[in-house]
Amino acid sequence: MFDFFAAAVCLWAAAYHTPPGALVLGAIAKLTDTRTNARPLLAYYSGGVYESQTIDTPAELLDLPQPGLLAAIPQGPAIGRGVFATLKKGTVEQRKLANALATRYSIDLSLLDDPSRGPELCGVMIARAQADLGSEDAAVADFAAQRARSENRALELQVLAQQLPPSERAAVDSASRALTLGTAYALAWPVPSRTRVSSPFGYRDHPTLGRQQLHTGVDLAVAEGTEVHATSGGVVRRASEDGVNGRVVIIDHGRGVSTAYCHNSRLRVVTGQTINAGDVISDSGNTGRSTGPHLHYQLELAHQAMDPFLFKSAHSVDALVLAPKPPPPAIVPAVLPKRPNPKLLDALKVSGLDPTVVDGGLHEPDRQSPPHATEF
Amino acid sequence: MATPSAPALTRISSFFGYFRWLFMPLGLMALIAVGVHAAADTVDDRLLWLVQGLDAWMDGHFARVDALQRWVDRIGSRETTLIARALTLVWELLADGVLLLPLLGYREAAPSAFKRETWRTLLQRLNQQPTPMRLIRPIVTGIFALAGAYAIARMVDGALFISLRAGVAPDAIAQPLARAIAFLAFLHVSIALGWRAVLRALQHADSACTPVAAAATAAERLALLSGQKKPTRAKSPWTVGLVGSAIAVPLALAALLDALPLWSFFR
Numbered sequence: 001m002f003d004f005f006a007a008a009v010c011l012w013a014a015a016y017h018t019p020p021g022a023l024v025l026g027a028i029a030k031l032t033d034t035r036t037n038a039r040p041l042l043a044y045y046s047g048g049v050y051e052s053q054t055i056d057t058p059a060e061l062l063d064l065p066q067p068g069l070l071a072a073i074p075q076g077p078a079i080g081r082g083v084f085a086t087l088k089k090g091t092v093e094q095r096k097l098a099n100a101l102a103t104r105y106s107i108d109l110s111l112l113d114d115p116s117r118g119p120e121l122c123g124v125m126i127a128r129a130q131a132d133l134g135s136e137d138a139a140v141a142d143f144a145a146q147r148a149r150s151e152n153r154a155l156e157l158q159v160l161a162q163q164l165p166p167s168e169r170a171a172v173d174s175a176s177r178a179l180t181l182g183t184a185y186a187l188a189w190p191v192p193s194r195t196r197v198s199s200p201f202g203y204r205d206h207p208t209l210g211r212q213q214l215h216t217g218v219d220l221a222v223a224e225g226t227e228v229h230a231t232s233g234g235v236v237r238r239a240s241e242d243g244v245n246g247r248v249v250i251i252d253h254g255r256g257v258s259t260a261y262c263h264n265s266r267l268r269v270v271t272g273q274t275i276n277a278g279d280v281i282s283d284s285g286n287t288g289r290s291t292g293p294h295l296h297y298q299l300e301l302a303h304q305a306m307d308p309f310l311f312k313s314a315h316s317v318d319a320l321v322l323a324p325k326p327p328p329p330a331i332v333p334a335v336l337p338k339r340p341n342p343k344l345l346d347a348l349k350v351s352g353l354d355p356t357v358v359d360g361g362l363h364e365p366d367r368q369s370p371p372h373a374t375e376f
Numbered sequence: 377m378a379t380p381s382a383p384a385l386t387r388i389s390s391f392f393g394y395f396r397w398l399f400m401p402l403g404l405m406a407l408i409a410v411g412v413h414a415a416a417d418t419v420d421d422r423l424l425w426l427v428q429g430l431d432a433w434m435d436g437h438f439a440r441v442d443a444l445q446r447w448v449d450r451i452g453s454r455e456t457t458l459i460a461r462a463l464t465l466v467w468e469l470l471a472d473g474v475l476l477l478p479l480l481g482y483r484e485a486a487p488s489a490f491k492r493e494t495w496r497t498l499l500q501r502l503n504q505q506p507t508p509m510r511l512i513r514p515i516v517t518g519i520f521a522l523a524g525a526y527a528i529a530r531m532v533d534g535a536l537f538i539s540l541r542a543g544v545a546p547d548a549i550a551q552p553l554a555r556a557i558a559f560l561a562f563l564h565v566s567i568a569l570g571w572r573a574v575l576r577a578l579q580h581a582d583s584a585c586t587p588v589a590a591a592a593t594a595a596e597r598l599a600l601l602s603g604q605k606k607p608t609r610a611k612s613p614w615t616v617g618l619v620g621s622a623i624a625v626p627l628a629l630a631a632l633l634d635a636l637p638l639w640s641f642f643r
Contacts, residue, residue, distance in 0.1 A: 001385075001388060001389045002564065002568060003399075003400065004395075005564075006569050007399040007402060008399070008403070009528055009532065009565065010403045010404075010406035010565060010569065011402060013410045013524075013528045014405075014407075015406075017531065018412075018413040019469070020413075020468075020472055020476075042458065044413065044417075045416070045417055045461055045464060046417050046420075143534070143537050143541075147530070147534070149643070150640040150641075150643035153637075162530070163530060163533075163534050164534050164538075165535040165538060168534075237428055237453075238428060238431075240432040240433075242432075242435040242436045242438070242448055243440055244435070244439045244445055245435070250453075258453060288439075289445075303454035
């Protein structure tokens, strides 16, 4: 009988956690004309936690009163904005999870939907979970974080997802969307922020191919030799040259976010190199399929090209490089518990949450300039 | 006072015993499949780096030819990731094919004394003629069995903890209880199924490397033993199963390095 239980638990695990199991479940479902909850075969690899998501363009955030952060958005509020954008399009179950977390930290549920206060409060919520658990990713579950720690592994969502049963899939999915969006909101800008845009993101008549084609990034009209900065830390996934993109750098920032910098005249990094936000990665140029000096800056979320301006804040690379530390934090008195937890205070400091700078205005991106330099 | 539960347990046990021919091979296959997947899950990102490197190299060459330039645009990060994951999937399925199919032949009708004899006989033959297949397959299967048992224990841990904390037990109790049961599950699966998988892998390797054992009928065996018939197997026992082993060994190494943090039970 014990052997039977051992075999049964192995079959359960294989059926729900392996691609061959998914194939068998799919075949059974087809034969019996029933539905199966097996995932696509390639989604069984933990590296695909962020890749299997479809990231909706977070258009509603454009309607928000933008926080007037004059320096780079610190990680906490950026993640808060990602959580807020995710909640807006989340399912009822995902909303329940967020409500439970908000209740746990005494945050008014009605304010979570408020476009002016919601992103900030989502940031506070995540910062408090972070204070409890040690990492913002770990907000998914205390348990998963402890298991990950016991395996001496980093507190990353893909590691945490491995510790959770299939019933927690919805939580993992919503967390991955929030972290992807949040990471994108934390990106800086590769060149001085007031640089003229010579060709925006979107469909256009291709200047050299002569047909309608999606322009998957933005062209920033900078002079040849202008220093190009990494918009966030990460690992250089590609530093190479070809006849289309010219000298190109692609940086993987993790959490399903990557940025590409094309048509450079000189590369200053190599493939596999780990870089920090603000590092000079190349000098801009006019290489590859290009009709004039410019930088093609491209943002991809879960392999989907997105308009970088959707995630652009008032910060500039100058602010990022010259003032890497966020301003001294002020605590939100309305949502703090009566006896503040010292770990929470530390987390808020690290996250740079500062309600005193929330009500300012965001610089509108300069997107009216006529096309100057164009590329693929 | 007689307890009525003892005969009932015996009856239940006997009932399950009738189906051992079915659930034991399936259980062994499932255990190894989970272990192989745990290993494949640790190599997928490494494969992604390789594919991305190859893509960058190919872009450099394709862009020089006008007719091929469109491929530079077409193969982007989504496509390279898809290719890398698909390669991992194919690798995993190939390893499954190499290791799982022989497990279908698992039978345990013989008494335990014969099983000991089987181990002894097989190990003697391994000692006399340590062919790569005889050496590699049982070791690789053993590693995957342990990796599978660990992955299953981790799933039991997670599922149990989340079930227990849903109103059954407070976190302070649910967590150590789930951890303890998961560890027991690891031990139980490793002991109940792990050694059987290794034995079956050794049996399969032995039969593949021994032409006499590979003969289908008794008449064929007699003819082979008497020298009237030459073995039909053209391959030397030293080269049998090398391709399968080449598929499985890197995954087994990955499992050993990254998918077996057994000490995590005690942290």
